[in-house]
Amino acid sequence: MNDRSRKIIDSSFSKLAKISLALMCAAVAAFTLPIIIKGAGAFLFTATSEHEKILEENFGADLSDGQKERIKRGEIQKEKIFSEILELENRKSLEAQKIITDEIDAAFAKLQKQTDSVLSAAKLTSSKRRKAFADISTSIWGDFASRVKEATQMAEKNGAAVSFEKFLEKCSEDVTERAKQYSGSKALKAQIKPVARAALRRSICQLPNSELELSRKRLSEINAAYFTFKSGVNKLLGPVDAKQKASEKLPRNKYGQSRMDMARKVFEESVCKIRVIATDKNGHSTFQSVQTKEYFKGTPVEKIFDEIEENFDALMQPHFVFYGGFFTNDPVDSNLLGGIFPMIVGTFYLTLGSMLIAAPLGIIAAIYFSEYAKPSKITSALKMCVGTLAGVPSIVFGLFGLAFLIDTLKISDGKSVIAGSATLALLILPTIVQSCAESLKSVPQTYREASLGLGAGKWYTICTVILPAALPSMLTGIIISMGRAAGETAPIIFTAATSTGVALGLSQIFTNPTPALPWNIYNICSEHEAAEMVEHVQYGMVFTLMGIVLSLNLVAIIIRAKLQRR
Secondary structure, three states, X not given: XXXXXXXXXXXXXXXXXXXXXXXXXXXXXXXXXXXXXXXXXXXXXXXXXXXXXXXXXXXXXXXXXXXXXXXXXXXXXXXXXXXHHHHHHHOOOHHHHHHHHHHHHHHHHHHXXXXXXXXXXXXXXXXXXXXXXXHHHHHHXXXXXXXXXXHHHHHHHHOXXXXXXXXXXXXXXXXXHHHHHHXXXXXXXXXXXXXXXXXXXXXXXXXXXXXHHHHHHHHHHHHHHHHHHHHHHHHHHOOOOHHHHHHOOOHHHHOOOOEHHHHHHHHHHHHOEEEEEEEOOOOOEEEEEEEHHHHOOOOHHHHHHHHHHHOXXXXXXXXXXXXXXXXXXXXXXXXXXXXXXXXXXXXXXXHHHHHHHHHHHHHHXXXXXXXXXXXXXXXXXXXXXXXHHHOOOHHHHHHHHHHHHHOOOOOOOOOOHHHHHXXXXXXXXXXXXXXXXXXXXXXXXXXXXXXXXXXXXXXXXXXXXHHHHHHHHHHHHHHHHHHXXXXXXXXXXXXXXOOOXXXXXXXXXXXXXXXXXXXXXXXXXXXXXXXXXXXXXXXXHHHHHHHHHHHHHHHHHHXXXXXXXX
């Protein structure tokens, strides 16, 4: 190969190496940057005044005068909206009610005048009597249907749909009671048989009650849409009054949105748009999404919506915060409020516990393989077993920990930190053994010969010469294994992890399970009832876990550098 060819090949490999390195850096950046950016959003974000209320009422935070003033400004704006909502629910359309009341009174007044016709109809045969009673009912109720529709439309326009629906229900009961009193009056009771009186009562009630029921159904759909809108407002701003707040069982329902990004999302998805009941051409009821402003156009609800939209920032009081409590507070209401402190503590317990078990065993096994074991079939079999264990799926270790460590050895009554640590130790033990054995073998043979030549024993040589020389490389393998233990999910599912709980004390690690970052990340992503509402918590946990693993590796690099300088 001539010099020119050699230079071309060398240049090509250099460029290829640079391209590969650039691609690797780009891949790492593409993977980590979104996690870093979104993860930082868990504790660096634009908050609302509800954020300070949550901190004060749930975590005993001492608020500054500025924070208290911000809460006060937000409450003043919200009170205007809430007062309009409460007034709307209690509003009555007296004119619409009078239309219905007058029509009912007029109908029964006409009925009293037609008592002779009723008595004559009662003497007819069953089929003719039924028709005669229907004719009488039609004559007395006249244009009742159109008047009910008119009154209903009036109540809708006035924003009195909630109270008017209840009023129509009472009207239906009133019609039934008055028909019962009329058919059971002395004048009719003496001359009409019970069967005929029952037929008369049904005939009198049928037409008005059917019309009242149709209007109630219409109002029920409107009111259902209104309460859906109100639910969205509650989700955005919080309960309308102290009584509603006290009645809520879940902490999430006691407050509005504490983050502006979630507040805008709730406003767009639950306030600007609502799901309402609609009837298709076949008469089947279905749900459909509609614009709130269009659905309630011309009603007081539209006015409330406009006020929320126009005064959105004044209602929410946005401000940028650094929420350090994300790392130091306990979670509240399935991570919808609060922080991830128990998960961080649990991850440290499991990781450090696994290293305290696995590192000594791994180093001892590595010393045996590299310094004491002679070439033989047994040694080869043992090394093959160690290599095989390194490739066993982590879920298998989890099941083994449950079946053997918990159910058989009974190291704890159930899930516990010690059981999880022991399982993770078994998982990372083969990696530690292999890495430490290779590190010991990399120590030059001359070190051993020099120490033995000076009269030192083999064990003394291993402790004072070989281990210090191999320690930097061994430490790298141990820390890498620690990073794997910190990020494992499958083994701790069966042996140590729980979805909720507080940070454990040292005395509780032998008996209690613990929340942990890997398991809670999986749990929130796959099983949380409101995963879209805690997306920032998911990324915040991933960010924290990456920070823990990177910190462990950084510590290993620093310690290794110091040991190498020595």
